[in-house]
Amino acid sequence: MSTRERTVQAEAGERRRVTSFDVAERAGVSQSTVSRALAGLETITAATRRRVEEAARELGYFVDSRAARLRSGDTRTIAIVVITREGGDVRAINPFHFTLLGSTCAAAAARGFEALVTFQSEPEQLFGRFVEERRADAVIVIGTTANLPAWEHFRNLSEDQPNMAFWGVGGEENEWVRSDNLQGAQLAVERLVAAGHRRIAFVGETGGHQLQFGERYEGYCRAMTAQGLAPLPPVTGTGETRDGQGRAAMEAILKGDRPEGLFFACDAMALGALDHLAQRGIDVPGDIGVVGFDGLGSGAHSHPPLTTVEPEFALAGEMLVSVALDAGSSERRVPVRLVERRSVRAPR
Amino acid sequence: MSTRERTVQAEAGERRRVTSFDVAERAGVSQSTVSRALAGLETITAATRRRVEEAARELGYFVDSRAARLRSGDTRTIAIVVITREGGDVRAINPFHFTLLGSTCAAAAARGFEALVTFQSEPEQLFGRFVEERRADAVIVIGTTANLPAWEHFRNLSEDQPNMAFWGVGGEENEWVRSDNLQGAQLAVERLVAAGHRRIAFVGETGGHQLQFGERYEGYCRAMTAQGLAPLPPVTGTGETRDGQGRAAMEAILKGDRPEGLFFACDAMALGALDHLAQRGIDVPGDIGVVGFDGLGSGAHSHPPLTTVEPEFALAGEMLVSVALDAGSSERRVPVRLVERRSVRAPR
DNA sequence: TTGAAAGCGCTAACAT
């Protein structure tokens, strides 16, 4: 359809969306010049660009992203899937995943990508074909390891779908990003040792699907050995939530030979344990030292505030995005740091 | 281009995306039948549909959402903008907004919409023309009231952009959704009174941009009066964060005539205040009763765990989505409930 | 119930 025909149609009174043809007519240039000017191509002279921009503003014109992306072939969008517990509501989501989601959105934006976010939990409704549907250029998967069918689903997807990245574990060999768990565990153990503790226990399941816990235990063992101390077998507690698991583990620990220091595989468990300790009247850090992992904000207000190992969230988001987009990206270990609060007594 | 031509091109060895034409050929039907079958239109016979679906599966075909939406005119997407502090990182975001974000995404999904999420903070980079760009059918704005330029930006947008919804306040008359603050305040005051407290103070700024705090104070005043008690002027504390403001307010309160009960306009402030109280050796709920507002998860692990007024998050998300989409939707007050924890002593 | 044809609004290849 020519510009002339469109004009006639418009003048006939039909309500239409303003298109680049309308802008072209108003600016006295061709439609493709409008496209180039608004896309910021260098071949357009400053004067032409100004005229086009003004005409666009006057008409309230915005580029239709669907048409632009259909034609250009890309989407400039990254899909972020947050896996949650089956049947669970948003209140039950570990705040760690929210923080990670936030930094991933920010990292995507920094690279000029938009973020399409879905929370997925029910096995029969899992969906990850965002790239095939041209809804996104890549897919990032984060969330709870407790929902096995969901991880399985996305792991399978990644077999014939290169542009994916997983937090923790999943997908093909080179598609995961996770914390520097060995380093984190070392930081935790060294801090407890500095406080004078020698009998230090690790809390968290090590053989399960939360592969990062296994790494944290491995790091704990290495660090203990390096300090000339004997690593203890990992302690676990059963419960629906991490919180409950932490309480249960704490209860079990207090029944036996009491350790001087405790390294929890995640803050959520440590927080539950702290509650149990307080109820039992056991003083932290006086009677026992506690270190967590994840850098949860809640730890800042717990009793006492929780010393923890925190991944650099900003980097975590950036790495997820670049692994998802580039596939060739190599850095996949997120640096960690010790956040000193008050659940371990001062170094001697 | 005819089906025949496409076939020739494909056989010439050119790598192309699988299209509905390919599926049509394989299924032995026309391209439009493929479209109809996959869209689930009722006019297609079961046998035809099965053949099409099988061909699609065999070829790994998925509908290109850009093309489908360009043609059909919709986007089936809702943009969610989370306003954050200028220069702030994800760690500083109030977890309340994350929970609200989660429930809004869930509500959008329940209505068949996808969620395009952006975190926005810097004044020069604010963007909300998602509808004009045909990136979304509606825009929902949530986040911190502390970023004035951002709220101003989106409020302006809503003047000529009907499909918007704001959490708290903003936009045109009928575009906001917020907690039932009057009811929430009443719940809080009644609980403190039940514990035997009579001198009850309210903490939070009432004349500011956080309009909900004003409503909570109003509700506090009404509830106090209804109980035959004298409302006190609102107490505020200065600080960068809500946490700091809570501490400062607490410090100020302790300098004067000590109240028996405290109602905080938000949990984040209450949590800061609780820390200060603990440091000063003042027992909660023994020496003073505390109630917050927001239902923050952190409150479950504070010292003591924080009794709070919680909005029904699932409903909050649903209301935001339906206000954004329908414009005519009427229900905009989110019901609240009292979450009993341990910062107020048992009713007498 | 299905097929043929039009065209959504844009970008990019090819002209000039």
Add this chain to the structure above:
DNA sequence: ATGTTAGCGCTTTCAA
């Protein structure tokens, strides 16, 4: 530096 033209892949008339 700009105009002309083709066509991205689909949904939706219109016809049969």
